[in-house]
Amino acid sequence: xxxxxxxxxxxxxxxxxxxxxxxxxxxxxxxxxxxxxxxxxxxxxxxxxxxxxxxxxxxxxxxxxxxxxxxxxxxxxxxxxxxxxxxxxxxxxxxxxxxxxxxxxxxxxxxxxxxxxxxxxxxxxxxxxxxxxxxxxxxxxxxxxxxxxxxxxxxxxxxxxxxxxxxxxxxxxxxxxxxxxxxxxxxxxxxxxxxxxxxxxxxxxxxxxxxxxxxxxxx
Amino acid sequence: xxxxxxxxxxxxxxxxxxxxxxxxxxxxxxxxxxxxxxxxxxxxxxxxxxxxxxxxxxxxxxxxxxxxxxxxxxxxxxxxxxxxxxxxxxxxxxxxxxxxxxxxxxxxxxxxxxxxxxxxxxxxxxxxxxxxxxxxxxxxxxxxxxxxxxxxxxxxxxxxxxxxxxxxxxxxxxxxxxxxxxxxxxxxxxxxxxxxxxxxxxxxxxxxxxxxxxxxxxxxxxxxxxxxxxxxxxxxxxxxxxxxxxxxxxxxxxxxxxxxxxxxxxxxxxxxxxxxxxxxx
Numbered sequence: 336x337x338x339x340x341x342x343x344x345x346x347x348x349x350x351x352x353x354x355x356x357x358x359x360x361x362x363x364x365x366x367x368x369x370x371x372x373x374x375x376x377x378x379x380x381x382x383x384x385x386x387x388x389x390x391x392x393x394x395x396x397x398x399x400x401x402x403x404x405x406x407x408x409x410x411x412x413x414x415x416x417x418x419x420x421x422x423x424x425x426x427x428x429x430x431x432x433x434x435x436x437x438x439x440x441x442x443x444x445x446x447x448x449x450x451x452x453x454x455x456x457x458x459x460x461x462x463x464x465x466x467x468x469x470x471x472x473x474x475x476x477x478x479x480x481x482x483x484x485x486x487x488x489x490x491x492x493x494x495x496x497x498x499x500x501x502x503x504x505x506x507x508x509x510x511x512x513x514x515x516x517x518x519x520x521x522x523x524x525x526x527x528x529x530x531x532x533x534x535x536x537x538x539x540x541x542x543x544x545x546x547x548x549x550x551x552x553x554x
Numbered sequence: 555x556x557x558x559x560x561x562x563x564x565x566x567x568x569x570x571x572x573x574x575x576x577x578x579x580x581x582x583x584x585x586x587x588x589x590x591x592x593x594x595x596x597x598x599x600x601x602x603x604x605x606x607x608x609x610x611x612x613x614x615x616x617x618x619x620x621x622x623x624x625x626x627x628x629x630x631x632x633x634x635x636x637x638x639x640x641x642x643x644x645x646x647x648x649x650x651x652x653x654x655x656x657x658x659x660x661x662x663x664x665x666x667x668x669x670x671x672x673x674x675x676x677x678x679x680x681x682x683x684x685x686x687x688x689x690x691x692x693x694x695x696x697x698x699x700x701x702x703x704x705x706x707x708x709x710x711x712x713x714x715x716x717x718x719x720x721x722x723x724x725x726x727x728x729x730x731x732x733x734x735x736x737x738x739x740x741x742x743x744x745x746x747x748x749x750x751x752x753x754x755x756x757x758x759x760x761x762x763x764x765x766x767x768x769x770x771x772x773x774x775x776x777x778x779x780x781x782x783x784x785x786x787x788x789x790x791x792x793x794x795x796x797x798x799x800x801x802x803x804x805x806x807x808x809x810x811x812x813x814x815x816x817x818x819x820x821x822x823x824x825x826x827x828x829x830x831x832x833x834x835x
Contacts, residue, residue: 389823390732407822414824415738425729427747443738484733491737 337402338363339495339528340387340417345396347382355394356382362547364495369521369529371539374549380532381422384497387530388419411443418493422500422532424484426472431483434472435490444491457486460519462512477504482513489520496520498531502538514541573783586611628695637693641702645672648706652714658721660830662818670811671713675705678803686795704775704796708760709804716756716808720815723748725831732826741820749812756808760801767797 340363347357356379364370372380385391387398389410397404405413426434432454439449458465461482467475475483481504488496496517502510521527533539539546589611596604628636649668656663679702683689689697724731727748734744767773768790772780775796779789819827 388736390735390825392821392823392825407824410824411735411738411740414736418738419736421729421733421736423729425733427730438734438737438739441734441737441739441743443740488737 336365338365338399339401339526340364341399341402342387343397343399345383345386345398346394347379347386348392348394349379349382357386359396361396364528364530366526366528367521367544369518369531369542369544371543371546372530372532372549373534373539373546376534378549380549381499384419384499384530384532388414388417388497390419411441415441415443415491416493417495417497418488418491419497420484420488420499420501422503424477424480426475426480426484426487429472430469431472431475432468434483435468435487438487438491447491450490453490454486457489457516460512460516461486462509478506478509481505482509485513485517494524494526495528495530498529500532500534502533514538518542582615586615625695625699628699632693632695634693637695637698640695640699644699644702644706645675648675648710652710653717656714656718656721658718658725658831659833660721660815660818661833663717663815666811666814666818667713667717669814670717670807671706671710673810674713674803674807675702675709677806678705678799682795682799701796701799705799705803708800709807712756712759712804713807713811715759716752717811717815719755720748720752720812721819721831723751724819724826725828728826728828735824735826739824741824741826742816744824744826745816745820749816752812753805753808756812757801757805760797760804764797764801767793773797 342363343361345357345360346355349356360383362370372383374380382391386393389398389405400413400417427437429437435454436449438444439447454468455465458467463479463482467479467483472480472483481501485498485501498517501517502513505513517529517531521529531542533542589607593604593607593611596602596607624640628640646668649664649671652671653659653663653667679698680692682701683692683694683698687697687701692698724745731744731748735741763771763773773793773796776789776793779792780786819830821827
């Protein structure tokens with residue numbers, strides 16, 4: 336079966352001491368896979384995810400989405416399917432609900448509609464009360480913002496999530512619900528998959544179907 | 555109105571307007587005593603500004619006299635080449651001034667601002683000289699040089715505010731810009747909030763000036779015309795025209811520089827090239 340994502344010989348633009356942080360790196364991601372990336376800080380795990388999301392230019396190599404190479408004008412559509420969530424969540428001015436609604440105005444999302452049922456369902460699943468919808472997004476705590484940024488991504492129905500230490504600032508009592516929510520999300524449709532960066536061994540065991548460990552150099 | 559007759563050098567042409575008090579060089583020098591006293595005050599209070607005050611004062615006098623001689627020469631010769639050279643030089647200096655102190659430069663910022671400031675002010679100048687003032691020769695220096703100077707000098711401010719704000723917004727809100735990109739926004743959709751903020755920031759000063767014109771402030775050009783003995787209603791008409799020219803040129807210029815900045819900082823892969831911000835050419 337064609338993998339959802341395939342990366343061949345990828346080298347990153349970002350270098351350390353003149354050598355690309357990610358060098359000639361290849362891997363593929365199958366449907367239903369939950370790939371966990373581990374390794375010390377600064378080895379390029381985030382850079383890898385950012386490069387896959389086309390936030391960073393490729394120095395060398397190719398990225399295939401369902402076996403197809405992408406052209407520049409397909410990038411927004413690709414990103415609406417393969418969504419990278421940064422370690423530091425970033426919501427814009429306005430209420431949480433404003434944040435949820437405004438992303439539906441993007442051209443690549445024009446076929447989707449804001450669905451409050453879906454939003455309420457996710458809030459419940461992640462143990463957040465409905466009242467969050469009317470809160471000013473800029474005033475949320477780091478952990479709350481992190482969860483709401485995830486919900487904002489989920490309501491756009493992507494097929495792959497690229498999560499960069501998503502539980503780093505989340506309270507421990509919410510982590511279980513968070514992890515379960517994401518695993519359930521992967522299971523709830525055939526064409527979904529996940530890449531997750533973590534520093535926690537236990538989380539790696541709980542979540543992964545496969546692990547890629549980064550040492551000082553590439554795995 | 556008394557007019558003190560003095561023996562003037564041949565290059566000095568006396569003004570022709572009847573109600574006009576011509577200043578002698580001595581009278582200008584007596585205003586210079588104010589600067590001299592300001593410097594002394596600074597010295598006495600140990601403000602460490604005396605040197606700057608004197609240098610700035612000397613610069614004002616030399617630069618403006620320089621400009622005066624130059625303009626007199628250009629007005630007299632009416633040479634097309636000279637007028638054009640003067641206008642190009644003014645535009646170049648304006649563009650350079652608008653970007654030299656930018657806290658967040660990026661490659662090509664100077665070129666962008668030449669294009670933004672140059673295009674917007676020259677378009678408005680052409681409009682003004684052909685359709686409003688309807689001067690017979692478009693290059694008549696008595697009109698085009700002061701008009702260009704006023705449009706440049708005033709729109710320059712707004713344009714440099716806009717460039718600065720645009721890169722600053724994008725750079726400081728990079729998280730948000732990238733978050734939007736990641737949610738499927740095109741580069742334009744992701745840059746638009748910063749773009750709008752930049753345009754609003756750049757046009758705010760002129761919108762404020764227009765709002766208080768005649769109520770709080772008597773704008774400089776109008777004041778000059780009143781002092782020169784022009785009928786107030788005539789002076790007001792000129793002032794209105796000038797403000798409209800400046801406002802339009804500012805909006806046009808900010809749009810151009812922000813659009814060019816956008817094209818420079820985003821590529822066809824809908825990537826924000828944040829690493830370019832802070833680099834000089």
